[in-house]
Amino acid sequence: MHRLWTPSLLRPDFTWPCPMQSTIRKSTPPVPSIPGRTRRRLWGLFHKLLYRFSEWYCSWFDVYFDPHIVQLPFGLVMKWTDRTSIEECAAMQMARAAGMPVPKVLACGEHPNDPYNRFVSILMTRLPGISLENSYSSLDVDSEEPWLFELKQCVEAMRLWCPPDPSRISSVIGTALRSSRVPNHIMGPFANEEEFHDFLLSPASRNGFKSTEEYEKTLEHANEIRKLPHRITFTHGDLKAHNILAGDDGHLSGFLDWESGGWYPEYWDFTTAMRFGRNSWWYQLASWMGGDQYNKELACDIALNRLTVDSYIAF
Numbered sequence: 001m002h003r004l005w006t007p008s009l010l011r012p013d014f015t016w017p018c019p020m021q022s023t024i025r026k027s028t029p030p031v032p033s034i035p036g037r038t039r040r041r042l043w044g045l046f047h048k049l050l051y052r053f054s055e056w057y058c059s060w061f062d063v064y065f066d067p068h069i070v071q072l073p074f075g076l077v078m079k080w081t082d083r084t085s086i087e088e089c090a091a092m093q094m095a096r097a098a099g100m101p102v103p104k105v106l107a108c109g110e111h112p113n114d115p116y117n118r119f120v121s122i123l124m125t126r127l128p129g130i131s132l133e134n135s136y137s138s139l140d141v142d143s144e145e146p147w148l149f150e151l152k153q154c155v156e157a158m159r160l161w162c163p164p165d166p167s168r169i170s171s172v173i174g175t176a177l178r179s180s181r182v183p184n185h186i187m188g189p190f191a192n193e194e195e196f197h198d199f200l201l202s203p204a205s206r207n208g209f210k211s212t213e214e215y216e217k218t219l220e221h222a223n224e225i226r227k228l229p230h231r232i233t234f235t236h237g238d239l240k241a242h243n244i245l246a247g248d249d250g251h252l253s254g255f256l257d258w259e260s261g262g263w264y265p266e267y268w269d270f271t272t273a274m275r276f277g278r279n280s281w282w283y284q285l286a287s288w289m290g291g292d293q294y295n296k297e298l299a300c301d302i303a304l305n306r307l308t309v310d311s312y313i314a315f
Contacts, residue, residue, distance in 0.1 A: 010073040012061050015128040020150045020252045021099030024157035031172055032093040034086055035108060044109035047121045050078055080121035083178055083259050087171035089122055091261030094172055100154050100255050103127055129245030129253030139284035145250030152289045154255060161234040163263040167192040169232060171262040179260050183311045193265055197226055200304060203311035218303045225300035230265040237261050239273045241282045267294040271301040
């Protein structure tokens with residue numbers, strides 16, 4: 001009962017709304033400066049204290065303690081996983097600077113000796129809203145709430161941003177990319193799209209194919225993507241329903257999880273979203289947002305997945 005009298009600012013459901021801007025920036029936002037290593041390590045020490053405090057805090061409010069998304073008072077959360085990186089911080093800051101509803105990064109901590117390989121933590125604001133869920137319902141664009149058109153506006157705007165090098169595939173600060181689609185979930189950077197496709201196909205395996213002929217035919221199909229030139233654009237990297245928040249008013253209230261964000265070939269966000277769950281609600285949504293122009297790339301990507309899934313599915 002005593003917890004009911006706790007000020008709302010201290011409760012784990014307190015949020016800092018970041019309303020969707022009426023116009024999303026179409027020119028490339030500046031790449032944010034990255035704090036030095038000493039500063040990151042000092043923040044890392046403080047983040048460890050926040051982690052311990054959160055265990056007590058969650059117990060006090062009788063909420064689940066998530067060691068990866070650490071709940072804190074004052075409308076804050078701390079992301080601390082083996083995938084969190086300074087590159088994610090930079091991508092989030094660019095997206096927020098453009099007017100998208102993205103959490104505000106307050107501090108980036110570094111943990112060089114963490115036994116669980118969680119080397120970076122991000123302290124950020126908590127956004128309101130409910131995560132979307134995929135289903136096998138039909139998409140009715142006219143009946144959807146404003147978040148649908150606002151999300152499309154975000155995706156279309158960031159696809160107009162220009163990388164420092166028009167051929168290079170990398171994080172926004174020019175380093176490696178993180179993706180659940182490759183071995184060890186890290187890749188690059190790459191000087192060009194040819195290097196990128198070489199890497200993606202390098203773990204191709206005959207496992208799962210009934211014959212050498214079927215394998216070679218699938219490999220040939222996957223390689224057809226090399227014949228299709230693409231622009232390099234700013235990409236979220238993991239455009240999935242659970243990374244989108246919609247508020248009670250139906251507007252887009254959160255665009256989350258930028259750990260895979262960076263500069264990729266223009267089709268990457270769409271094929272990532274559409275390669276599983278064909279004709280599902282989210283597949284239809286991604287197609288409507290622009291994925292329908294990459295049907296050839298999607299077919300190549302599905303072939304690529306068949307060839308390489310054994311190399312990363314266990315990670």
